[in-house]
Amino acid sequence: MFRFAQHRSWKTPLLTLLALATVLCSRPSPADESATNVDSKPYQAMVDRGIQALLKAQDADGAFSKQMGIGVTALAIEALLRNGRTPDDPAVAKALKLLENSLRDDGAIAPTKSRIPNYETCLAISTLSSANQDGRYNELLKKAEKFVKGVQFDEAEDKQTNDLSYGGSGYGRGGSGRPDLSNTAFLIDALHDLGRDGNDEAIQKALVFVSRCQNLESQYNTTKLAAEGNQDGGFFYTVAEGAGSSPAGQIDQGGLRSYGTMTYAGLKSMIYAGVTKDDIRVKAALGWLKKNYTLKENPPLGSDGLYYYYHTLAKCLSAMGEPLFEDSHGVRHDWRKEIVEELAKRQKENGTWVNTNRKWMETDPNLVTAYSLIVLSYCRPQMN
Numbered sequence: 001m002f003r004f005a006q007h008r009s010w011k012t013p014l015l016t017l018l019a020l021a022t023v024l025c026s027r028p029s030p031a032d033e034s035a036t037n038v039d040s041k042p043y044q045a046m047v048d049r050g051i052q053a054l055l056k057a058q059d060a061d062g063a064f065s066k067q068m069g070i071g072v073t074a075l076a077i078e079a080l081l082r083n084g085r086t087p088d089d090p091a092v093a094k095a096l097k098l099l100e101n102s103l104r105d106d107g108a109i110a111p112t113k114s115r116i117p118n119y120e121t122c123l124a125i126s127t128l129s130s131a132n133q134d135g136r137y138n139e140l141l142k143k144a145e146k147f148v149k150g151v152q153f154d155e156a157e158d159k160q161t162n163d164l165s166y167g168g169s170g171y172g173r174g175g176s177g178r179p180d181l182s183n184t185a186f187l188i189d190a191l192h193d194l195g196r197d198g199n200d201e202a203i204q205k206a207l208v209f210v211s212r213c214q215n216l217e218s219q220y221n222t223t224k225l226a227a228e229g230n231q232d233g234g235f236f237y238t239v240a241e242g243a244g245s246s247p248a249g250q251i252d253q254g255g256l257r258s259y260g261t262m263t264y265a266g267l268k269s270m271i272y273a274g275v276t277k278d279d280i281r282v283k284a285a286l287g288w289l290k291k292n293y294t295l296k297e298n299p300p301l302g303s304d305g306l307y308y309y310y311h312t313l314a315k316c317l318s319a320m321g322e323p324l325f326e327d328s329h330g331v332r333h334d335w336r337k338e339i340v341e342e343l344a345k346r347q348k349e350n351g352t353w354v355n356t357n358r359k360w361m362e363t364d365p366n367l368v369t370a371y372s373l374i375v376l377s378y379c380r381p382q383m384n
Helices: 015-019 040-056 071-081 090-100 117-130 138-150 181-193 201-212 224-228 260-272 280-291 306-320 335-346 365-377
Strands: none
Touching: 040 071, 040 335, 040 365, 071 090, 071 117, 071 365, 090 117, 117 138, 117 181, 138 181, 181 201, 181 260, 201 260, 260 280, 260 306, 306 335, 306 365, 335 365
8 A cells, every 4th residue: 555755765761761752853745745634724823832832941052951961952953943943043043053062072962971872963963954954064964974873783893794783773882782773763864864865884784673673583584582573563672682672571472562663663764774665574564553553552552652652653654655544444544634633632731742651751841842843744734
């Protein structure tokens, strides 16, 4: 059913805060927006209220939730840029300057003592790419790209292709010593937003790791976890670190349970890496998503990381280029309209969104409001 869009190059949580975003931001797919049944007036009113709430929360130096580092600031700027603000808008420009001044000698865009520099740098790359129409950030982005590629687990770290860490990314220097699918998806997103396609060496290395985080035994995944898994085609957090890890826990025979956020992140990463729709990995991932399509929870984690889930879902479905998503019961979902309706019910009177579940820092209204505005940018109707 799915035709994959020609997204630039389709063919050819603090530590846990990372589970933020797989968070961020390639640009919306305008070709499909006109197919949605979203009512433009209430949609725009919801977006406007969210923007105003976010702007009220900005610190004098341009930051948003600075106690979390610069990740939320990058997300907030991206949310504003994707909803009509320009790089020269005073609030946006102030925050962009903060990101620019966060460039380190090693190329990371992160505070000096950051324990999550890969995460922060990848978010900053995506945001600065959105603001780089005139090339003002070209040199900065070159340095940042070198950094994120440099912290990828590969031959430079004496990792060969048979190593379960190979191709993945973790939090970065000074952080966790193992890669995970969330960080790796951030890497692929950042490179995609820089215009890199599936021929990029770092993306192809990352694809090796992504494929091993899927519950599917295949020529691309001969790991013990794949053999023990239930072959449902979904994805989990990491194949590395001994027995791997999934917040959804283990299945009876010892494999790891799949869950929503990482399955959407895994499929999206494969799209950006040039994997075709006929590939066994894509078909299996879609099979899991069809059986588990929902906006009521992050399946099967409930409200854990719910807004991170919304973000990843919207980003992935947009990358697939389809206005309707058909579930395993044959129901065709206008996913954009359904997301808008769900977020409308969840928006607070002050314009913000927030999760009552503290998992992955989603009780922070700046983070969750930024997520929600980014999600809504993928659902934009034609304005009347």
